[in-house]
Amino acid sequence: MFALAKTFLQIVRDNWVWREQAWELAKIDLVKTYRGAALGWIWLFVKPAVYIGVYYFTFAVGMRAGADVNGMPFLLWMAAGVFPWFFMGDMIGLGSDVYRRYSFLVNRIRFPLSVISTFFTLSKMIVLAGTMAFTILACLLLRIKLTIYLLQLPLVFALMMYFWVMWSIWLSPLSAISRDFAKLIGTLTTPFFWLSGVLFQLDESPHIFRTIMNFNPVAWGCRAVRDCFIDQKWIWQQPKALCCYLFVCVLVTILATHSYRRLHKEVPDVL
Amino acid sequence: MSSKADKNSLKLRALRAASSESESISWAGEGEARIIRDRDASNPIAVRFDHVYKTYKLYKTDKQRLLGAFSRKVSYKTINATDDLSFTVNRGDSLALLGLNGAGKSTALKMITGVCYPTRGKIEVHGRISALLELSAGFDNNLSGRENLEMRCQLWGFTREETDALIPEMHEFSELGDYIDQPIRTYSSGMKARLGFAFASSINPDILVIDEALSVGDKRFRKKCEERVKSIMAKENLTVLFVTHSPEQAQQFCTRGIVLQKGSAVYQGGIEGACEYYDNH
Numbered sequence: 001m002f003a004l005a006k007t008f009l010q011i012v013r014d015n016w017v018w019r020e021q022a023w024e025l026a027k028i029d030l031v032k033t034y035r036g037a038a039l040g041w042i043w044l045f046v047k048p049a050v051y052i053g054v055y056y057f058t059f060a061v062g063m064r065a066g067a068d069v070n071g072m073p074f075l076l077w078m079a080a081g082v083f084p085w086f087f088m089g090d091m092i093g094l095g096s097d098v099y100r101r102y103s104f105l106v107n108r109i110r111f112p113l114s115v116i117s118t119f120f121t122l123s124k125m126i127v128l129a130g131t132m133a134f135t136i137l138a139c140l141l142l143r144i145k146l147t148i149y150l151l152q153l154p155l156v157f158a159l160m161m162y163f164w165v166m167w168s169i170w171l172s173p174l175s176a177i178s179r180d181f182a183k184l185i186g187t188l189t190t191p192f193f194w195l196s197g198v199l200f201q202l203d204e205s206p207h208i209f210r211t212i213m214n215f216n217p218v219a220w221g222c223r224a225v226r227d228c229f230i231d232q233k234w235i236w237q238q239p240k241a242l243c244c245y246l247f248v249c250v251l252v253t254i255l256a257t258h259s260y261r262r263l264h265k266e267v268p269d270v271l
Numbered sequence: 272m273s274s275k276a277d278k279n280s281l282k283l284r285a286l287r288a289a290s291s292e293s294e295s296i297s298w299a300g301e302g303e304a305r306i307i308r309d310r311d312a313s314n315p316i317a318v319r320f321d322h323v324y325k326t327y328k329l330y331k332t333d334k335q336r337l338l339g340a341f342s343r344k345v346s347y348k349t350i351n352a353t354d355d356l357s358f359t360v361n362r363g364d365s366l367a368l369l370g371l372n373g374a375g376k377s378t379a380l381k382m383i384t385g386v387c388y389p390t391r392g393k394i395e396v397h398g399r400i401s402a403l404l405e406l407s408a409g410f411d412n413n414l415s416g417r418e419n420l421e422m423r424c425q426l427w428g429f430t431r432e433e434t435d436a437l438i439p440e441m442h443e444f445s446e447l448g449d450y451i452d453q454p455i456r457t458y459s460s461g462m463k464a465r466l467g468f469a470f471a472s473s474i475n476p477d478i479l480v481i482d483e484a485l486s487v488g489d490k491r492f493r494k495k496c497e498e499r500v501k502s503i504m505a506k507e508n509l510t511v512l513f514v515t516h517s518p519e520q521a522q523q524f525c526t527r528g529i530v531l532q533k534g535s536a537v538y539q540g541g542i543e544g545a546c547e548y549y550d551n552h
Contacts, residue, residue, distance in 0.1 A: 024425050102411075268387040
């Protein structure tokens with residue numbers, strides 16, 4: 001337990017000391033993702049727009065399920081779930097294998113491995129913040145009523161950020177050691193998408209399923225963002241869901257610290 | 272705003288400059304290692320290895336390696352890439368590590384630079400290291416040469432102004448011309464080595480590590496690099512570690528040599544003796 005606490009403090013310290021570099025590297029990661037495309041930054045918005053369009057068509061037009069939710073347009077309800085999902089989906093697949101993506105930082109330069117997870121998550125978080133800003137702007141233009149509950153959005157982002165950084169620190173060493181493992185985690189993306197209430201309302205599902213979903217960080221992320229836009233609630237007004245999320249955060253912190261402590265010295269040897 | 276940022280970054284750099292690390296590593300059941308690493312460039316010792324072992328575990332498959340991370344029952348072979356290696360490099364020395372492929376030269380360098388960790392023994396490193404490992408100084412293939420230089424300067428801890436002042440100089444030295452704005456993945460190995468060398472030798476390190484970088488460039492560029500190393504060695508208290516399998520190059524600018532064989536030092540001493548030993552064995 002003592003060793004774990006020490007490793008955790010080491011991770012915190014590394015991240016603090018390298019915070020400026022982490023910020024710069026996050027920007028570089030963004031630049032890299034859209035490098036080589038003539039339209040560059042436009043792609044940041046095209047992909048989400050196309051997905052939202054297709055989902056909207058399927059549900060609202062195809063399945064005739066596009067009724068307003070809590071008096072808010074269905075499209076906004078969908079955007080408030082799907083945009084956070086893009087962030088979380090990227091983190092499930094790519095975020096769990098960051099060392100391979102940045103192998104030159106692992107075995108060519110002396111660089112604290114946990115900070116790689118941080119700046120990668122940060123770069124995806126910038127995209128999420130961008131799409132959410134775009135959503136807010138669209139709401140303002142269309143005169144859709146936004147409420148005071150939107151103020152908790154940064155807090156929601158911070159809580160999401162914490163979990164997914166830890167997720168990445170936890171799984172990246174394992175993915176670096178075994179490609180099978182990386183693939184296995186990659187295949188979880190689709191189940192997480194369909195089971196986490198990104199595109200349906202969890203409140204209408206059976207009690208047992210809802211209980212399980214309280215421990216699903218993806219479900220919490222979508223719900224928390226929807227609390228801001230649609231349901232107009234503070235996240236602590238659903239204490240059970242919040243406590244479960246915090247519990248999962250603590251759990252993944254322990255797992256991440258353990259995995260990091262055991263494996264971070266082996267990662268440069270195997271990459 | 273900018274002055275505040277400057278102040279912050281100064282503080283940060285001071286913090287990092289003062290940072291000294293002392294780490295004890297225990298690998299499950301295999302031994303203890305100790306690493307002392309600081310930025311103290313006035314210490315008469317630059318690098319010291321004290322009975323250092325580096326053991327790689329060789330598993331049959333990746334799956335077994337994954338299982339091995341959780342259980343000790345999985346069987347694996349071990350190989351000692353570094354086997355009871357001890358040596359000391361004094362400040363201002365220029366030391367050549369000679370050895371055939373697989374003699375453990377690169378592993379030793381990696382442990383010095385801190386990208387991998389010893390299994391047993393003690394390593395001391397005093398001073399900041401700039402290294403060219405396996406031809407790339409840690410370059411991202413998808414970024415252009417210039418962006419890579421900017422990123423590396425950033426990671427080294429330079430401010431924006433220092434970076435802006437240094438990059439033209441590095442650009443000129445590398446002789447890359449317009450290629451500087453092309454992605455690194457389009458570079459030839461010679462071009463990468465040139466860019467890497469330009470960076471590694473321009474940032475004013477206390478210890479310069481060169482791993483075979485000089486063997487890929489053409490004759491003229493090699494000469495230029497050698498002159499560069501000689502000139503920075505002359506005016507500063509620079510320690511050079513040079514890895515090679517060519518004794519001629521080692522003799523050019525190293526005064527001491529170590530011959531490695533299967534991970535251990537079989538000869539230590541003056542460069543002439545080392546080269547002679549290397550040629551005869």
